[in-house]
Amino acid sequence: MTERTIAIGALELDGGQMLPAVEQRVAIYGDPACGQIVLALHALTGDHRVAAWWPGLVGEGALFDPRSCCVIGINMLGSCYGSTPVREYITIADIVRAQRRALEVLGIERIDVAIGGSMGGMQALQWAHDTPDRIGRAVAIGAPDHTGALAIALNSIQRDSLALDPVAGLGLARKIAMLSYKSDALLSRRHGRRRDRNGRRCFDIEGFLDLQATRIVERIDAATYATLTHAMDSFDLRDTDWPESTPPLTFVGISSDTLFPAREIRDAAERIACRGIDVRYIEFQSEHGHDAFLAEDATLAELLARNAFAGVT
Amino acid sequence: MTERTIAIGALELDGGQMLPAVEQRVAIYGDPACGQIVLALHALTGDHRVAAWWPGLVGEGALFDPRSCCVIGINMLGSCYGSTPVREYITIADIVRAQRRALEVLGIERIDVAIGGSMGGMQALQWAHDTPDRIGRAVAIGAPDHTGALAIALNSIQRDSLALDPVAGLGLARKIAMLSYKSDALLSRRHGRRRDRNGRRCFDIEGFLDLQATRIVERIDAATYATLTHAMDSFDLRDTDWPESTPPLTFVGISSDTLFPAREIRDAAERIACRGIDVRYIEFQSEHGHDAFLAEDATLAELLARNAFAGVT
Numbered sequence: 001m002t003e004r005t006i007a008i009g010a011l012e013l014d015g016g017q018m019l020p021a022v023e024q025r026v027a028i029y030g031d032p033a034c035g036q037i038v039l040a041l042h043a044l045t046g047d048h049r050v051a052a053w054w055p056g057l058v059g060e061g062a063l064f065d066p067r068s069c070c071v072i073g074i075n076m077l078g079s080c081y082g083s084t085p086v087r088e089y090i091t092i093a094d095i096v097r098a099q100r101r102a103l104e105v106l107g108i109e110r111i112d113v114a115i116g117g118s119m120g121g122m123q124a125l126q127w128a129h130d131t132p133d134r135i136g137r138a139v140a141i142g143a144p145d146h147t148g149a150l151a152i153a154l155n156s157i158q159r160d161s162l163a164l165d166p167v168a169g170l171g172l173a174r175k176i177a178m179l180s181y182k183s184d185a186l187l188s189r190r191h192g193r194r195r196d197r198n199g200r201r202c203f204d205i206e207g208f209l210d211l212q213a214t215r216i217v218e219r220i221d222a223a224t225y226a227t228l229t230h231a232m233d234s235f236d237l238r239d240t241d242w243p244e245s246t247p248p249l250t251f252v253g254i255s256s257d258t259l260f261p262a263r264e265i266r267d268a269a270e271r272i273a274c275r276g277i278d279v280r281y282i283e284f285q286s287e288h289g290h291d292a293f294l295a296e297d298a299t300l301a302e303l304l305a306r307n308a309f310a311g312v313t
Numbered sequence: 314m315t316e317r318t319i320a321i322g323a324l325e326l327d328g329g330q331m332l333p334a335v336e337q338r339v340a341i342y343g344d345p346a347c348g349q350i351v352l353a354l355h356a357l358t359g360d361h362r363v364a365a366w367w368p369g370l371v372g373e374g375a376l377f378d379p380r381s382c383c384v385i386g387i388n389m390l391g392s393c394y395g396s397t398p399v400r401e402y403i404t405i406a407d408i409v410r411a412q413r414r415a416l417e418v419l420g421i422e423r424i425d426v427a428i429g430g431s432m433g434g435m436q437a438l439q440w441a442h443d444t445p446d447r448i449g450r451a452v453a454i455g456a457p458d459h460t461g462a463l464a465i466a467l468n469s470i471q472r473d474s475l476a477l478d479p480v481a482g483l484g485l486a487r488k489i490a491m492l493s494y495k496s497d498a499l500l501s502r503r504h505g506r507r508r509d510r511n512g513r514r515c516f517d518i519e520g521f522l523d524l525q526a527t528r529i530v531e532r533i534d535a536a537t538y539a540t541l542t543h544a545m546d547s548f549d550l551r552d553t554d555w556p557e558s559t560p561p562l563t564f565v566g567i568s569s570d571t572l573f574p575a576r577e578i579r580d581a582a583e584r585i586a587c588r589g590i591d592v593r594y595i596e597f598q599s600e601h602g603h604d605a606f607l608a609e610d611a612t613l614a615e616l617l618a619r620n621a622f623a624g625v626t
Contacts, residue, residue, distance in 0.1 A: 146506065147506070148497070148500070148501050148505065148506070149497075149500035149501050149503070149504040149505055149506070149516075149517075149518045150492065150497045150500050150501070152506070152515075152516050152518055152519070153488075153492055153500065153504075153518045153519070153522060154492060156514070156516070156518070156519045156522065157485060157488045157489060157492070157522065160481075160484075160485050160488065161474070161477075161485060164474075164477040164478050164481055164482060164485065165477050168473075168477055169477060171473075172470060172473050172474060172477065175466075175470045175473065176470060176489060179463065179466055179467060179470070184461070184462075184463045184571070184574060184577075187461070187462035187463050187466065188461050188462050188463070188577075190462070191462040191466075192461065192462055193459065193460070193461070193462070193465070193549060201469070202465075202546065203462075203465050203469070203546070204462075205462045205465055205466045205469070206465070206466070206469045209466060209469065209470065233515065233516070236506060258497070258571060261497060264497075264501075
């Protein structure tokens, strides 16, 4: 894997503002000349080092093996892992436009697969929508065609929390988010009413959440968190025209997802299929909730190998 | 309706502390000598004026009509609507013990029905468990036999929010709670991606949540909120012995409830039925989520009339 920071020059945003000098941090796994380019897109608090957080999908022996294809991870515009920080409101389309420009600098005009979970899946869909002729297939896991009221509300109250305190508030925002990522059944089984093992809190689940709060503060800052949750809110491909040349789309709904319920993802797939696009819907049976795309990545990879990529890669 | 503040004297708590001089604020609808006593128990932010927030269940022409029975509402120990504020950790059993003492002062030794939704349902079950010979039937709507990991976690992060700021943090706590009370489907239908009608926020759902935050600060204080959420956390009748004389119990699960899912309430009903107790489980079909016991109280009353109270009252 090689990491690079790519200067893409000025970037005009959907909101009309111009960012003067934008950089994109990328990780490249395998040889870009191999003829098969996979763009692996990260979620809210992820980064471009895809193999680190998605080992079931990217790595030797994984679904996308850098020995036979080239996987590119790009840190989202506005994120704090090496791409240009942004304080303006940006959209998923802005994020995708910056990615496309970075790939052009790398000499890559076309990608075979864009794939991501959650906000990464939104980017994959936006890629297919905005530049249908430059992409072979988009795969979105735990991501519908628009951000709905519940997700908007959860993002909004997380930003409210940041406004109370940029550090403790970020920790609380992460706790709110975690409870939307995990299923009730998983929390019951893992934590139930058990006492906190460290004795600092009453219950084990509270100690778990405290740990998540501590960790997020080391990984991301409040400004990035606000920018990227606003970008997620902006995502809306529900009532849009999908180009005739839209490549095949694969939607994966997670059975226990309460943030982006499987039913809504299936609805999205059906809406787009009605427009004559080649759409496949797969349901991922998991107890892990929205988080399943990370927590059960090996199982997800098998599911994709059997369905979305059977005979494709 | 008459309201009274009842001095019940000193009260020993489950935690061992003694509260020196406890008062309970009650609302009495109808004549206590009528021979049929209904105890209607309120949820986290409710109060003793039951007819105001549960008109489908309490009032002339409602399920419990003060012309033919006597309905008593009691403000929970630790709540700020006239009962004694408490800064100690209290349990649902403490709250119920204080209620029982208040009824004794009123000369009421036995109640026919204890009924409540959410935390009110927990109190109804605790009544049946702790004093089975003094109660004819307990009805719990949207309340299982124990507070599980998700509810504990949501309560905990709401208290984290209070710790950041007793006013703005209480507002945020209420927003977190509201998102656990309403179903995704309801939020989608009511708010979707519509813009905020007042233009202060981006989205309508954000304006709705701001309004809820403003209202809660006028209704309750942070200390009450912390005390009562801790009491809710304490609730655990899952692994307890249920007395042989336990009166009939009715559990109502709400189909779209994500805070206390219907499946868990059905499981609770089955667990207790296995111990030889007379338990009925009813499923309330509603799109409103946990909030349905308040939002669709007339429908709930019909459901109860057809099932739990058919031939009973």
